Amino acid sequence: MNDVERLREAMRATERTDRTALDLTTIMREGRRLRRRRRFAGASAVGLSVAVLVVGVAVGVERTRAPEPDRAGPAVTAPATRPTVTTPSPAQPQPRPVGDVVDSGIRYGDDQRVFYLVPVDVPRAPRVKIGLVAGRRAAGGELTSDFLVNDLEGSDRRPGFHEIGYDQSGPARPPVPTFGYFVGPAERIVGTVDGRRITARLARWSEDRQVVIFWFDPAVLAPGVRLDGIVARDAQGREL
Known part of the structure; x- marks a missing residue:
């Protein structure tokens, strides 16, 4: 019913x-x-x-759901979608330096901490052709690339500061001092952290004297500590 x-x-x-x-x-x-x-x-x-x-x-x-990205690829090729740094894999060929290799004066046993520029290929950024490597040079002259940093847009020769590298070495490698490069007539580069002013060491690139490579002594600025600010000054002390 x-x-x-x-x-x-x-x-x-x-x-x-x-x-x-x-x-x-x-x-x-x-x-x-x-x-x-x-x-x-x-x-x-x-x-x-x-x-x-x-x-x-x-x-x-x-x-x-999108497929997982392919993780393979050359260490010196950087994606153009977001700023990144690249740590070359030991299994990959070491990029050949362009110009002179700069000795930082920092030592890890028999190895020297060195900086040098290498060719890079950045998709959709044809005016970015160089990147700066923090590497090591063994007593026999062999180079090991620890850390590569490069621009992802614009031009690698535009005036001013470019990407700055901070330590991401981990326990497997010696710490990497904070480093980068500036384009212009810089005679002095000063960073600040926690109110302290820290002067960087400088070297000019042999292929273009306007490219100034700089790094901070790890005894003064601990590797990995972020700068609060950084300025470059010319020979007359004017800020660039």
Whole structure:
């Protein structure tokens, strides 16, 4: 017996013998019971539709998930989407220096900490052709590239500071001092950290004297500590 038949049955059961009136109390009680039952049924249907919607979204995400990026590629090629630094892998060929190798005066046993520029290939940035390497030179002259930093847009010869390298060597390699290069007639480069002024050591690139390589003595600025600011000054002390 369905709900409508139950209501009709209640109406028939409460008719008077002269069939001129109905028991309204019984009929209203049955009517309320019928309405509650329908509300519960409606709520259950809504809950089911939401559950189906959630499952549908989850399946859609799984189908459209992007494949994992290919991690292979030359160490001296940098993506053009965001600033990065590259640590060449020992398994990859070491990039050949362009111009002279600069000896920093820092030693790790028989190894020298050196800096040199190498050719780089940056997608969609054809005017970026060089990057600066913090490397090591063994007693026999062999070079090991520890840390490469380069621009990802614009020009590698625009005036001013370019990307600055901070230590990311980890325990497997000697720490890398904070380093970078400046394009222009800089005679002095000064960084600040925690209110202290720290003067960098300088060397000019043999292929372009406007490119000034700089680094900070790790005994004065601990490798990995970020600078609060940095300025370059010319021979007259004017800020560039």
